[in-house]
Amino acid sequence: MVMTDEKAKGLALDDFFAAARSDLPEPSGVFLARVLEDAEAVQAGFAAVPTAPPRAGLFARFADLVGGWPALGGMVTATLAGAWIGFVGVDRIDTISGAYFASAETLGTVNLLPDGDLLALAAE
Amino acid sequence: MDMAFDALSDASDEALLVLYGNGDPAAARSLTLRMGPLAFRVAMRMLGDRAEAEDLAQEAMLRLWKIAPEWRQGEAKVSTWLYRVVTNLATDRLRRRRGVGLDDAPEVADGAASAVERMIDADRAAALQLALDQLPARQRQAVILRHLEGLANPEIAAAMEIGVEAVESLTARGKRALAALLEGRREELGYGHD
Numbered sequence: 001m002v003m004t005d006e007k008a009k010g011l012a013l014d015d016f017f018a019a020a021r022s023d024l025p026e027p028s029g030v031f032l033a034r035v036l037e038d039a040e041a042v043q044a045g046f047a048a049v050p051t052a053p054p055r056a057g058l059f060a061r062f063a064d065l066v067g068g069w070p071a072l073g074g075m076v077t078a079t080l081a082g083a084w085i086g087f088v089g090v091d092r093i094d095t096i097s098g099a100y101f102a103s104a105e106t107l108g109t110v111n112l113l114p115d116g117d118l119l120a121l122a123a124e
Numbered sequence: 125m126d127m128a129f130d131a132l133s134d135a136s137d138e139a140l141l142v143l144y145g146n147g148d149p150a151a152a153r154s155l156t157l158r159m160g161p162l163a164f165r166v167a168m169r170m171l172g173d174r175a176e177a178e179d180l181a182q183e184a185m186l187r188l189w190k191i192a193p194e195w196r197q198g199e200a201k202v203s204t205w206l207y208r209v210v211t212n213l214a215t216d217r218l219r220r221r222r223g224v225g226l227d228d229a230p231e232v233a234d235g236a237a238s239a240v241e242r243m244i245d246a247d248r249a250a251a252l253q254l255a256l257d258q259l260p261a262r263q264r265q266a267v268i269l270r271h272l273e274g275l276a277n278p279e280i281a282a283a284m285e286i287g288v289e290a291v292e293s294l295t296a297r298g299k300r301a302l303a304a305l306l307e308g309r310r311e312e313l314g315y316g317h318d
Binding site: 012013015016017018019020021022023024025026027028031032034035036038039040042043046047 | 144145147149152153155156157160161164165168169174177178181182185186189190192193245246248249251252253255271272274299302303306
């Protein structure tokens with residue numbers, strides 16, 4: 001008897017569940033519009049989040065390291081000048097520097113701290 | 125716009141969420157239309173109040189939007205995650221409502237008794253909702269997910285963050301309580317003793 005009652009209750013409950021499944025609560029258009037509005041607002045925030053800039057190439061990072069393009073230009077000039085001096089030899093440089101500074105001394109004979117002065121410094 | 129929506133209609137929930145997180149506006153619309161009704165429906169079943177259900181479902185959907193960029197693919201179904209959030213939020217609200225006891229539960233509409241012979245599905249659904257409103261929150265949650273949303277027990281277990289056996293126990297107790305609540309209304313609801 002108890003089993004029969006339970007079975008009857010179960011069957012009745014299934015009917016209620018079926019009825020509820022066929023009577024789905026539908027959201028209002030206003031609700032969906034509000035949800036979409038939230039979605040778009042949050043999504044706009046994703047776009048506003050600053051993203052890491054694209055990683056610079058090795059050469060550009062080296063240029064930044066030495067002080068940017070002007071410094072790099074100076075380095076290139078100095079390198080080329082050094083290569084040129086190495087190629088043409090010191091004698092030619094003497095000639096050029098002599099012409100620039102109108103001096104009798106060549107680079108080969110310049111003595112910035114003569115021996116006598118060095119001894120005098122040591123004596124002090 | 126329509127074309128974009130059509131193109132996404134076959135996409136999985138998870139794919140849509142990833143697209144949304146990547147800024148795809150069509151994905152926002154598709155997810156709103158797909159998940160918004162689900163969130164509202166479950167909230168409505170849990171709370172039995174349309175305005176409150178819409179408010180809660182909007183809150184749950186907002187959480188979904190915010191978590192999109194961090195969504196870890198393959199870990200959980202989007203729907204399961206949403207079921208969990210909606211039912212947890214609803215449970216919190218129900219706990220805050222504790223002052224409402226069984227005696228305060230609303231009665232079935234007065235007109236129902238006079239329309240016994242022509243009881244229709246909507247009336248049974250309404251009666252069930254009134255009975256659901258009187259169940260403890262966790263039982264209500266399990267019954268709704270199992271019998272109204274049609275989830276399998278393992279998925280309910282994931283949504284409720286409990287074991288499958290606990291789900292079975294909650295569902296069984298919930299159904300017994302519902303049967304008892306509806307039993308007194310059998311004749312009124314078109315289930316006279318044969």
